[in-house]
Amino acid sequence: MNEPILIWGAGAIGGTLGAYWARAGVPVLLVDVVAEHVEACRSQGLAISGPVEAFRQVVPAVTPEELEGRYRRVVLAVKAGATEAALAALKPHLADDGFVLSAQNGLNELAIAKAVGEQRTMGCFVNFGADWLGPGEILYGNRGAVVVGELGGSTSERAAEMHRLLRLFEPDAVLTDNIWGYLWGKLAYGAMLFATxxxxxxxxxxxxxxxxxxxxxxxxxxxxxVAAKRGIASLGFGEFDPMVFAPGAPEKPQIAAIAWLADYTSRTAKTHSGIWRDLAVRKRKTEVDPQIGIIATLGREAGVATPALETLVALIHDIEEGRRPMAFETLKVLIDRCRSVSTAA
Known part of the structure; x- marks a missing residue:
């Protein structure tokens, strides 16, 4: 198929995928709102750096205003908070028989399915480490899990096609019939990353x-x-098994899972999370509401209390608004809250 894959959002995730696909000869068209980044990608090339691999690849790219035509395969790779705005802009460019694959963090598949329909939505779990450093520059810090699947759990030709394409980037990419399990499994890790x-x-x-x-x-x-209340069997990556945190589970395997995360995160060139970079470097709002706040919302709907998650969301907002510093004293508020909840339980 010569029709390009449309990647909406050419940052850490979308840019890395696009560079690898373009280098492999797969037709790709990047869409990004940062004009300087677009120009760098299509002229001098998108530079991928880091310990995994370093190369520069020219990738066709446009701003949303420059985009023309309709596309069958759309990979949405914007920040979670930009999902709805991106969907509104890309919908006119989605072919009638097309689909949107969410290569994002969080449960954005819910918003995508609401906007374009569940049958036109595909889920994807990505856990490789990457950072957008500036126009035309992305750090690929470490390989990680990549999983794709239909929301309803069925096996389809289009999911198999995307799996084949994703293996050009990550040879160990997985095609699953339980994409929700992977997405919820990453939420446990994601919540912890926000706290770091x-x-x-x-x-x-x-x-x-x-x-x-x-x-x-x-x-x-x-x-x-919350996942258990929603009937989700969470799946993890590496040796991180989110099911050790299921209701009533013993503490020892949970502590072992955290020890594995300490080792896992020590082996990457990406030493800090993208959330930290948003707050400390870019001085911009994070994805805390669509990624973490939504868990608390779903928890309330299911009758599950989430005091630690709610405190975490409030503290991130405090940092965003300049009311608290990025410092241990801020984390200490969350530590004390978690200890009080544990004691009360």
Whole structure:
């Protein structure tokens, strides 16, 4: 098929996928709102750097205003908070028999399905480490899990096609009939990453500190409780099994999971999360509401209390608005909250 894959959002995830696909000879068209980034990608090329591989690849790219035509395969790779605006802009360019694949963090498939229909939505779990450093520059810090699947769990030719394409980027990419399990499994890890961004410390330093363990346990358990209420069998990556945080599960395997995260995050060139970069470097709002706030909302609907998640969301907002610093004293508020909840339980 000569029709290009339309990648809406050419940042850390979309840009890395686009560069690899273009280098492999797959027709790709990037769409991004940053004009300088678009120009760099289509002229001098998109530079991928880091310990995994380093190369520069010219990739066709346009701004949304420059885009023409309709496309069958659309990969949505914008920040979660930009999902609805991106959907409104891309819908006129989605072919009648087309679909949108969400290569994002969170549960954005819910918003996509609402906008274009569940049958035109495909789920994707991505957990490789990458950062957008500036126009035409992306750090590919470490390989990670890549999983694709239909929302309803069926096997389809189009999902198999996307799986084949994703294997050009990540040879170990998985085609699954339980994409929701992977997405919810990552939410437990994602919630913890938001908490690591409350300080300037690296991800590995956060996970290795015994004083901070109550936070990781509380967040994992709350996500696990909401997932269980929704009938989700969560799936993980590497040796991180989110089911160890299911209601009533023993603590020892949970502590082992956090120890594995401390080791896992120490082995990447991406020492801090993208959330930390948003707050400390780019000085912009994070994806905390669509990624973490939605878990608390779904929890309330299901009758599951999520005090740690709600406190985390409030603290991230405090940093965004300049009311609190990125420092241990801010994380300490969450530690104390998690300890009080644990004691009360």
């Amino acid at each position: 961004a409350l300080t300037g410390d690296s991800m590995s330093v956060n996970f290795a500190d015994p004083a901070r363990l109550p936070v990781w346990l509380a967040l994992g358990r709350e996500v696990g409780a």
